[in-house]
Amino acid sequence: xxxxxxxxxxxxxxxxxxxxxxxxxxxxxxxxxxxxxxxxxxxxxxxxxxxxxxxxxxxxxxxxxxxxxxxxxxxxxxxxxxxxxxxxxxxxxxxxxxxxxxxxxxxxxxxxxxxxxxxxxxxxxxxxxxxxxxxxxxxxxxxxxxxxxxxxxxxxxxxxxxxxxxxxxxxxxxxxx
Numbered sequence: 001x002x003x004x005x006x007x008x009x010x011x012x013x014x015x016x017x018x019x020x021x022x023x024x025x026x027x028x029x030x031x032x033x034x035x036x037x038x039x040x041x042x043x044x045x046x047x048x049x050x051x052x053x054x055x056x057x058x059x060x061x062x063x064x065x066x067x068x069x070x071x072x073x074x075x076x077x078x079x080x081x082x083x084x085x086x087x088x089x090x091x092x093x094x095x096x097x098x099x100x101x102x103x104x105x106x107x108x109x110x111x112x113x114x115x116x117x118x119x120x121x122x123x124x125x126x127x128x129x130x131x132x133x134x135x136x137x138x139x140x141x142x143x144x145x146x147x148x149x150x151x152x153x154x155x156x157x158x159x160x161x162x163x164x165x166x167x168x169x170x171x172x173x174x175x176x177x
Contacts, residue, residue: 005062011070011122013114018070018084018122020062025071025080026055032082032102040140041100061089067127069098072115074106081106084115086123086132093159094133097123097171099146112146120150124173132171135160144169 011018021029032038033051046054062068069083082101088094099116101107123129134152136143144167152169160166 005059008062009067009070009122009126011118012075013118015075016111016115016118017073017075018115018118019073020068021055021059021071021083026052028080028102029055029083032100037102037104038100040137040143057089058083061087070115070119072101072111074111081111082115084112085119086127086129092161094131095123095129097132097134099134099143107142112142113149116146116150120171121174130173133158134169134171136167136169138165138167147171 005020008020009018010020030046030048030051033046033054034048038046058069065088067086069087070085071080072082072084073080081103082099084099085097087096087098097116097119099112099119101112120132123132133155134143134147136147147169150171152171155168155170158168158170160168
C-alpha cells in the first residue's frame, strides 16, 4: 500500500480541484519538467530521475511544513494540469505563492488565475500568513501578468532566493478578509 497525504486541505473553484500531490501526478509533472515549458521553474535540464527528486521535494514539503503546492486538477476531465500554492523551502527569504501550468493545452484558459486566487485566499485565511510573495523570472511575461492580475505589486527591495536575479511580487491580503 502506498501511503497518501492525509488531513491535507483540498480546495475547489468552479472548474478546479486543488489537492495534495499523488503518485499518478508524477507522469504529467515529469513531462513538464523535461519540456521547454519548465524553463522558468528549473535551473538545468531535467531527466526523469531529477524530475522524481523534484516531485519528492513537493511531497516532502507537505510532510515537513504541513502545507505545500497543490496539484491543479480539472473537474471536467480529472486531469492534473499544474501546481499552485504555498511554498517555503529552506533558503527562501519569504513565504511564496507559486504556480506552474504543465501543458500548453491548459494555458490561456484562466486556470492559473482561478487556482492562484484560491491559493492566495488559502494562505491568508487558513494558514494565517501576514505576507506572501511570488518569485518570477524577469522574462516570464505570463507569470508577471498573472501576479499583476492578482493585484500583487512589484517589491524591488525584497530579497530573493539563490543568486539568479528574479522579480519579487508582493501579494496583498484580500480586502474581504
